[in-house]
Amino acid sequence: xVLRGKVRRMAFLELRNISKSYGKxxxxxxxxxxxxxxxxxxILGASGxxxxxxxxxxxxxxxxxxxxxxxxxxxxxxxxxxxVPPELRDIGYVFQNYALYPHMSAFxxxxxxxxxxxxxxxxxxxxxREVAEMLRISHVLDHKPSQLSGGQQQxxxxxxxxxxxxxxxxxxxxxxxIDPALRASxxxxxxxxxxxxxxxxxxxxxxxxxxxxxxxxxxxxxxxKIIQTGTPEEIYNRPVNTYVADFVGGMNILPANILxxxxxxxxxxxxxxxxxxxxxxxxxxxxxLDDEGIKGRVIGSEYRGDKWVVLAxxxxxxxxxxxxxxxxxxxxxxxxxxxxxxxxxSQGSLxxxxxxx
Amino acid sequence: xxxxxxxILVIIVLSVIIPLGSLILISFMxxxxxxxxxxxxxxxxxxxxxxxxxxxxNMFNTFYFITLAVLISLVISIPTAYxxxxxxxxxxxxxLTVGLVILVKSLPPGSLLVPIYDWLWRLKxxxxxxxxxxxYQVYTLPYTIWLLTSFFLDLPREIEVAAxxxxxxxxxxxxxxxxxxxxxxxxxxxxxNYLNLWNEYMYSSVxxxxxxxxxxxxxxxQMVSSxxxxxxxxxxxxxxxxxxxxxxxxxxxxKNISRAITGGIKG
Numbered sequence: 001x002v003l004r005g006k007v008r009r010m011a012f013l014e015l016r017n018i019s020k021s022y023g024k025x026x027x028x029x030x031x032x033x034x035x036x037x038x039x040x041x042x043i044l045g046a047s048g049x050x051x052x053x054x055x056x057x058x059x060x061x062x063x064x065x066x067x068x069x070x071x072x073x074x075x076x077x078x079x080x081x082x083x084v085p086p087e088l089r090d091i092g093y094v095f096q097n098y099a100l101y102p103h104m105s106a107f108x109x110x111x112x113x114x115x116x117x118x119x120x121x122x123x124x125x126x127x128x129r130e131v132a133e134m135l136r137i138s139h140v141l142d143h144k145p146s147q148l149s150g151g152q153q154q155x156x157x158x159x160x161x162x163x164x165x166x167x168x169x170x171x172x173x174x175x176x177x178i179d180p181a182l183r184a185s186x187x188x189x190x191x192x193x194x195x196x197x198x199x200x201x202x203x204x205x206x207x208x209x210x211x212x213x214x215x216x217x218x219x220x221x222x223x224x225k226i227i228q229t230g231t232p233e234e235i236y237n238r239p240v241n242t243y244v245a246d247f248v249g250g251m252n253i254l255p256a257n258i259l260x261x262x263x264x265x266x267x268x269x270x271x272x273x274x275x276x277x278x279x280x281x282x283x284x285x286x287x288x289l290d291d292e293g294i295k296g297r298v299i300g301s302e303y304r305g306d307k308w309v310v311l312a313x314x315x316x317x318x319x320x321x322x323x324x325x326x327x328x329x330x331x332x333x334x335x336x337x338x339x340x341x342x343x344x345x346s347q348g349s350l351x352x353x354x355x356x357x
Numbered sequence: 358x359x360x361x362x363x364x365i366l367v368i369i370v371l372s373v374i375i376p377l378g379s380l381i382l383i384s385f386m387x388x389x390x391x392x393x394x395x396x397x398x399x400x401x402x403x404x405x406x407x408x409x410x411x412x413x414x415n416m417f418n419t420f421y422f423i424t425l426a427v428l429i430s431l432v433i434s435i436p437t438a439y440x441x442x443x444x445x446x447x448x449x450x451x452x453l454t455v456g457l458v459i460l461v462k463s464l465p466p467g468s469l470l471v472p473i474y475d476w477l478w479r480l481k482x483x484x485x486x487x488x489x490x491x492x493y494q495v496y497t498l499p500y501t502i503w504l505l506t507s508f509f510l511d512l513p514r515e516i517e518v519a520a521x522x523x524x525x526x527x528x529x530x531x532x533x534x535x536x537x538x539x540x541x542x543x544x545x546x547x548x549x550n551y552l553n554l555w556n557e558y559m560y561s562s563v564x565x566x567x568x569x570x571x572x573x574x575x576x577x578x579q580m581v582s583s584x585x586x587x588x589x590x591x592x593x594x595x596x597x598x599x600x601x602x603x604x605x606x607x608x609x610x611x612k613n614i615s616r617a618i619t620g621g622i623k624g
Contacts, residue, residue, distance in 0.1 A: 061518050086521040093522045099515035103537040116524035
């Protein structure tokens with residue numbers, strides 16, 4: 001029993017209290033994260049929040065000022081004497097701009113990591129063909145990167161990253177250079193592939209939709225700190241604060257003093273009032289028209305096939321967004337009810353959520 | 358205003374064409390004749406230069422020494438430039454290397470003539486092609502390092518990081534990734550070195566005393582400074598001959614030259 005407290009199960013990838021500053025600018029502030037084997041981790045943050053810095057610290061290209069990096073039970077960087085250089089870390093990396101070798105054919109690009117490992121020629125050919133088959137780029141293997149389409153370049157980059165069957169796959173905004181029309185299908189393919197290969201993956205993105213669709217676990221990075229970790233459902237259903245609520249899924253967040261008078265006049269909501277509330281939020285997809293509801297004036301209305309996207313002015317400085325099933329016209333006065341309400345304190349931290357029937 | 362700039366252009370073009378044209382005309386002037394433009398035309402001067410003076414041998418020497426010098430420079434400059442541009446070397450070492458390159462590049466080449474001659478003499482390398490090529494490093498080495506460093510600095514960093522993550526050490530990265538994508542930069546360096554050294558006189562004349570290893574530029578110099586009669590026709594013919602390879606070379610690599618000249622600023 002005494003021992004149990006000391007035994008610490010180690011995750012496959014662990015960052016412990018990583019800090020990194022550039023001059024006076026503290027990019028990462030005691031960031032810790034863990035990933036289990038075969039887990040798909042997504043670091044979600046606005047641009048300039050240090051997502052790439054985390055990936056670069058995991059890969060060893062950048063060294064942290066403080067903290068430890070552990071991969072597969074081995075401390076690869078303790079921000080002191082222990083430092084395993086990137087070339088020995090066994091990591092596959094997909095760059096935002098793919099960083100393919102321009103002078104090599106697609107085949108040679110994919111084969112390069114295997115050549116560096118001095119695998120026999122036959123083995124290299126076999127493995128490159130296998131992975132090319134998986135990514136459906138077998139027919140362009142003799143093309144130079146400049147002759148490939150953006151999507152094909154990206155697949156070559158992914159193939160190069162996974163062909164050596166690395167311990168870890170890191171991806172830095174891998175879909176941002178892909179045609180938006182193709183993005184969803186490419187994303188789906190990558191997700192299937194990564195699951196099939198069973199490789200532990202860390203991806204950095206600023207796109208919450210990408211994060212939601214790919215991640216087993218999302219980490220939200222803001223001002224150098226990880227402010228929330230959880231499954232996509234957890235993040236969506238219980239955002240820790242107004243920043244996350246707005247960033248993931250774009251919640252309508254209003255100062256409580258604007259909404260409370262309206263709420264108090266509504267019998268259904270009155271019983272829900274909570275102490276010490278600074279902000280109240282609800283999501284567009286959780287709203288419906290209701291004669292007893294909050295009053296607003298429609299200032300914009302767009303038909304999207306499955307729904308009407310409506311902007312309504314309810315007396316706050318920002319209009320609220322609603323998804324409705326019936327048509328409303330601009331300048332109409334409507335009454336609506338949110339079916340799920342989030343309560344935040346004056347600092348913006350989540351206090352409670354209530355679901356209305 | 359257009360007419361003024363046109364006039365300036367015409368003057369500049371004439372200042373090139375008139376001496377060059379006169380040179381070509383004089384090279385066809387029969388020996389002993391003193392009228393210009395020549396009344397009679399002859400190829401005697403060319404026969405004399407090639408047949409009697411074996412001037413092609415001197416031109417070959419020039420080419421041979423420059424080639425050797427450029428090869429030595431590349432072997433030294435490529436790793437040096439790469440280290441300056443990219444490797445996390447010790448800061449003091451970095452400053453020392455860069456400082457040395459800039460120092461040598463800005464010194465007048467003649468200031469190093471005596472120590473280099475002294476050195477090569479002790480190593481018994483004077484009067485050898487290798488010795489001349491080594492002395493040429495005064496020109497080629499700082500220039501090549503400087504040009505390649507700026508070229509390496511402009512290469513996308515991600516590609517190198519990608520190579521590192523693919524398991525390539527610094528030497529493999531240089532050989533398999535950096536060098537192949539640096540070929541345009543290396544070609545620029547080679548071209549500029551050939552053009553800069555084709556007329557080199559000072560080191561070529563001092564490092565070599567035997568007639569066997571004299572370069573074309575040195576022979577031309579001797580023709581003018583000879584204590585006997587200056588044979589204008591012969592000298593002009595030799596001059597024209599020595600221009601030809603440079604001319605051919607330039608016409609072949611014209612496209613690369615502008616890139617090479619601006620390469621120092623932006624690869």
